[in-house]
Amino acid sequence: MSFQGLSQELRDEIYKHALCPPEGITIEPDGYIDDSKFKCIQPVASALLRTNSQIYNTTLPILYGANAFSLERSRSDALRFLRTLSKSSRLQIKSLSLSSELMAADDHDNLGYAKRLCKFIIADMRLEDITLAVPNDMEAGTKGKGEDQYEWFMWTLHEALLKAFKGGHFRQIRFAHPKMCNKDISVYGFHNMENYRGYVD
Numbered sequence: 603m604s605f606q607g608l609s610q611e612l613r614d615e616i617y618k619h620a621l622c623p624p625e626g627i628t629i630e631p632d633g634y635i636d637d638s639k640f641k642c643i644q645p646v647a648s649a650l651l652r653t654n655s656q657i658y659n660t661t662l663p664i665l666y667g668a669n670a671f672s673l674e675r676s677r678s679d680a681l682r683f684l685r686t687l688s689k690s691s692r693l694q695i696k697s698l699s700l701s702s703e704l705m706a707a708d709d710h711d712n713l714g715y716a717k718r719l720c721k722f723i724i725a726d727m728r729l730e731d732i733t734l735a736v737p738n739d740m741e742a743g744t745k746g747k748g749e750d751q752y753e754w755f756m757w758t759l760h761e762a763l764l765k766a767f768k769g770g771h772f773r774q775i776r777f778a779h780p781k782m783c784n785k786d787i788s789v790y791g792f793h794n795m796e797n798y799r800g801y802v803d
Contacts, residue, residue, distance in 0.1 A: 614660070617660065617661050618668055620647035621647060621648070621650065621661060621664050621665045621669070622664065622668050622669050623646065623669075626669055626670035626671065626697070627642050627644055627646065627672065628642065628671075628673075629642060629671060629672065629674065630643055630679075631675060631683075640679075640686070646665075662694070663694055667694040667695070670698075670699060671698050672698075672700075673698070673701065674703055675704075676704060676706070676712075676715070677716055677719045677759075678711075680700065680704055681718055684719075684722060684723075684726075685722070692726065693727065695727060696730040696731070697729070699732070699733040699734075700733070701735050704719075704735070704759065705735060705755050705759065706754055706756065707755060707756035712756060716756060717762070719759065720759055720762035720763060723766075724762075724763075724766045724771055730773045731772055731774040731775065731776065732763060732775050734760050734776070735777075736778065737755050760777075763775060
């Protein structure tokens with residue numbers, strides 16, 4: 603039996619196997635010369651989309667809608683990547699993760715990028731869930747190191763996106779520590795959470 607002779611459900615499962623890595627898709631800038639190009643660090647058979655128009659129309663929603671996207675590096679890179687996507691592709695993304703690199707507060711331009719990134723995510727995307735990195739409270743203050751991580755960490759993204767969550771923009775919002783929590787750590791136990799409990803109670 604040829605591939606085209608398979609049921610659509612089975613073909614979609616094959617497409618998902620080719621286009622959806624188990625860990626999702628992590629996006630990084632592709633070099634430092636052309637800042638408009640980005641790459642996925644996981645192996646993804648994106649050439650499938652160039653087969654023909656029928657397969658393109660079938661696989662595009664799978665590539666963007668069935669993957670969890672993670673954005674690395676900086677807020678300016680993250681915003682630039684999202685803006686490079688076509689509207690139809692961007693609106694199909696359901697799950698987005700923002701790494702700790704996007705929370706850096708050591709540059710005065712970062713506040714403006716954080717506000718623009720939040721505005722874009724809320725107004726120009728239809729995310730169902732979003733994951734935000736938080737500092738590693740598991741070690742802060744326990745081994746003579748760790749507290750300085752709060753000196754460079756910015757909470758602007760968290761507050762704005764929590765407000766959007768409370769307003770119904772996302773189905774769920776997650777906070778991710780760099781390391782797994784142990785059974786003695788409260789889910790509300792991380793630094794500055796007292797400022798945001800009102801959005802999730």
